[in-house]
Amino acid sequence: MVQIDALIFNEIPKGKPIPGQTLKKVQQELDLDAPLQDGEILVKTTALSLDPYQRGRMRPEEVESYVPAFKLGQPIDNFGVGEVVKSSNSQFQKGQRVYGYLKFQTYQVVSKEATAGLRVLENKEGLPWTNWVGAAGMPGQTAWYAIEKLSGLKKGESVFISGAMGPVGQLAIALAHKIGAKVVASAGSKEKCDFLKNELKVERVFNYKEEDPNQVLAAWNKEQGKPFEVYIDNVAGPQLEAALNHIGKRGRIVAIGAINDYNGEPYGIKNIFYVVGKELRYEGFIILNRMTPELFKEFYSEIPPALASGEFAKPKEHIFNGLDNGEAFASLFDSQNSNFGKAVISLE
Ligand SMILES: NC(=O)c1ccc[n+]([C@@H]2O[C@H](COP(=O)([O-])OP(=O)(O)OC[C@H]3O[C@@H](n4cnc5c(N)ncnc54)[C@H](OP(=O)(O)O)[C@@H]3O)[C@@H](O)[C@H]2O)c1
Known part of the structure; x- marks a missing residue:
């Protein structure tokens, strides 16, 4: 068993999200040695994106919108990058980095169904992993x-x-x-x-x-x-x-x-x-709702190489190290002290 950090949706905000109240960091136990079910992978989280649209997910579950509401008491999720630590899925090998929806947890087991939404990042361009949830995400x-x-x-x-x-x-x-x-x-x-x-x-x-x-x-x-x-x-x-x-x-x-x-x-x-x-x-x-396989192909063949070659300026990122109590997320809406560049949590 190891202790892992998780960021929980604790309370529906009435206005701006409040660190420690809307979101709360908790410690959980995860058995990294437990056998995986068929199709599952164990991922060590590398980077997690903080995006303004997540505010809209902080609503009562019965309110409909274009993305599901977060569940109270459960870790929030969003686009992230993670390293495959163990795999019981033929599509993913140990050591690969994957991009897609991940929970705000330092380690996580991704179900067979959820792995369908993950993309293996080859990163031939050698971009920092955080770029893959920002300019390249x-x-x-x-x-x-x-x-x-x-x-x-x-x-x-x-x-x-x-x-x-x-x-x-x-x-x-x-x-x-x-x-x-x-x-x-x-x-x-x-x-x-x-x-x-x-x-x-x-x-x-x-x-x-x-x-x-x-x-x-x-x-x-x-x-x-x-x-x-x-x-x-x-x-x-x-x-x-x-x-x-x-x-x-x-x-x-x-x-x-x-x-x-x-x-x-x-x-x-x-x-x-x-x-x-x-x-x-x-x-x-x-x-x-708009990115088709053809558009993804076009985007990935154009943008990451342009970032790597220096044709486009190096993306300015505001990196928050480690999971906090929601301060990093709150920065998106803080009129005095907002994120300076792409807000991203690094767990490396
Ligand atoms: N349609 C889509 O599919 C889609 C996808 C991604 C993002 N978005 C939207 O695109 C926008 C930009 O997203 P992003 O990821 O690049 O976020 P972002 O710019 O990092 O968002 C946070 C920034 O918004 C600014 N801000 C906060 N309150 C503001 C206000 N009242 N008036 C003006 N600016 C305010 C702050 O910068 P300042 O210091 O400049 O105020 C803050 O640093 C957001 O509205 C987001 O929801 C839409």
């Missing part, structure tokens, strides 16, 4: 799908990207630049804005807590001699309203997320009629 797929498959962004156009220091924002910037588009990006602190400007070479950066997005976008349009064509929306709220005010005719808005609204009453957009008046295309999507 679900958030990266989201940015890639938004820019390459939905936005129709073209060379010579400009794109406004909110929530720009997160993993979705960072890769969206790299992909927009690759196309030959200019980027206006927003984030919530001076340090993040400096990084976006100096490291990611974003053409116009602003701190949405200090500058009015309406003024920034109006000035940008004037400077360019035409309005921006695309908005990649990670946040909704006042920045979406400003984007609707200033985007050009027949512009495209890709709705990825609405983090402004995840912990309270929705903001309530007042100028939605611009979707009609400006003949906008306004489309949302859930990446888990």
Whole structure:
């Protein structure tokens, strides 16, 4: 028997998640020598992703949504990377790293059914394992799908990207630049804005807590001699309203997320009629429903090599070492001290 750490869903939050209350670290016992059932694998967890959508899973189980609710008293789960320590499944060998849904536990037995959702990571590119839940994982797929498959962004156009220091924002910037588009990006602190400007070479950066997005976008349009064509929306709220005010005719808005609204009453957009008046295309999507085997093939052949070769900037990650009491997860919504880059727990 060994003692393992697990992060339990302890209480449904009413607002922002509270460390130690919403999520709680507990110790459990696991017999690493116990024989596995047919098809099971024993995994030592390497990295676990913290994603804003997990807030939506912290709800009563009977409330329907596009992803299942977490079960009270049980470990939460999400995308992660783990090392196969023991296998009773011919698809997986000891020593391989796998990517997919894992429990927030330091070790875990993955059932035969659950192994079907795991992908073996060859990592020929030699990326840090944490990258595989960020730029090379679900958030990266989201940015890639938004820019390459939905936005129709073209060379010579400009794109406004909110929530720009997160993993979705960072890769969206790299992909927009690759196309030959200019980027206006927003984030919530001076340090993040400096990084976006100096490291990611974003053409116009602003701190949405200090500058009015309406003024920034109006000035940008004037400077360019035409309005921006695309908005990649990670946040909704006042920045979406400003984007609707200033985007050009027949512009495209890709709705990825609405983090402004995840912990309270929705903001309530007042100028939605611009979707009609400006003949906008306004489309949302859930990446888990969109990635087909062909798209995965395309994504994995394009993005990890571009990260490894240095064609795209090294992803900025905020690594939390070890399982905590939910502080790492709470950072996603902390207006004073939020994650600086992709939030990920490393258990190596
Ligand atoms: N549709 C899909 O399938 C899909 C898939 C993945 C992600 N998403 C969504 O995409 C968005 C970005 O995800 P991510 O993984 O890259 O997360 P992320 O940017 O790391 O999310 C956390 C960040 O959000 C910002 N934030 C928090 N509250 C905010 C508010 N009220 N207004 C504006 N920004 C706020 C904070 O940065 P600041 O310091 O800049 O405020 C914080 O560091 C999220 O909305 C997420 O839910 C959607």
